[in-house]
Amino acid sequence: MTIERTLILIKPDGVKRRLTGQIIARVEAKGYDVVELKQVHATRELLEAHYEEHVGKPFYEPLVEFMLSGPVVAVIAEGHNVITGFRSLAGTTDPTTAAPGTIRGDLGRDWGLKVQQNLVHGSDSVESATREIGIWFA
Ligand code: DAT
Numbered sequence: 122m123t124i125e126r127t128l129i130l131i132k133p134d135g136v137k138r139r140l141t142g143q144i145i146a147r148v149e150a151k152g153y154d155v156v157e158l159k160q161v162h163a164t165r166e167l168l169e170a171h172y173e174e175h176v177g178k179p180f181y182e183p184l185v186e187f188m189l190s191g192p193v194v195a196v197i198a199e200g201h202n203v204i205t206g207f208r209s210l211a212g213t214t215d216p217t218t219a220a221p222g223t224i225r226g227d228l229g230r231d232w233g234l235k236v237q238q239n240l241v242h243g244s245d246s247v248e249s250a251t252r253e254i255g256i257w258f259a
Pocket residue numbers: 175180184213214235236237238239241242243245
């Protein structure tokens with residue numbers, strides 16, 4: 122067993138569309154534990170720290186603006202290989218092509234929305250999980 126923790130964010134589109142329960146239900150159904158959970162309206166400072174790796178990319182500013190547009194739900198989930206496992210549950214970044222059966226593939230509305238409106242964030246490595254958990258649950 123490799124027990125890990127990951128940071129999951131339900132982005133403003135997920136919260137607005139009242140999908141928080143459905144998304145968390147999928148995480149729990151997969152066998153992961155929710156160890157911390159809170160709803161927060163992020164600050165720009167927090168998002169700049171969280172999305173540090175994307176500074177300077179063309180989608181960076183629209184992404185931060187979108188993340189500021191409403192509350193997000195921050196979750197620490199724990200379980201065997203949860204970092205990779207949650208990213209697999211979430212599906213690929215663009216909801217248009219995310220596989221059916223995934224959160225983004227099943228629930229990501231495909232009506233010409235921007236790619237950043239893809240419902241969830243999940244840490245992509247042990248290092249990012251540790252860093253991101255420290256940012257959101259300081
Ligand atoms: P992921 O969320 O799948 O880890 P990422 O870390 O590469 O993707 O990017 C962070 C977020 O930025 C992503 O969830 C949506 C947005 N994004 C990524 N690539 C984009 C692009 N080409 N155009 C618009 N938004 C993008």
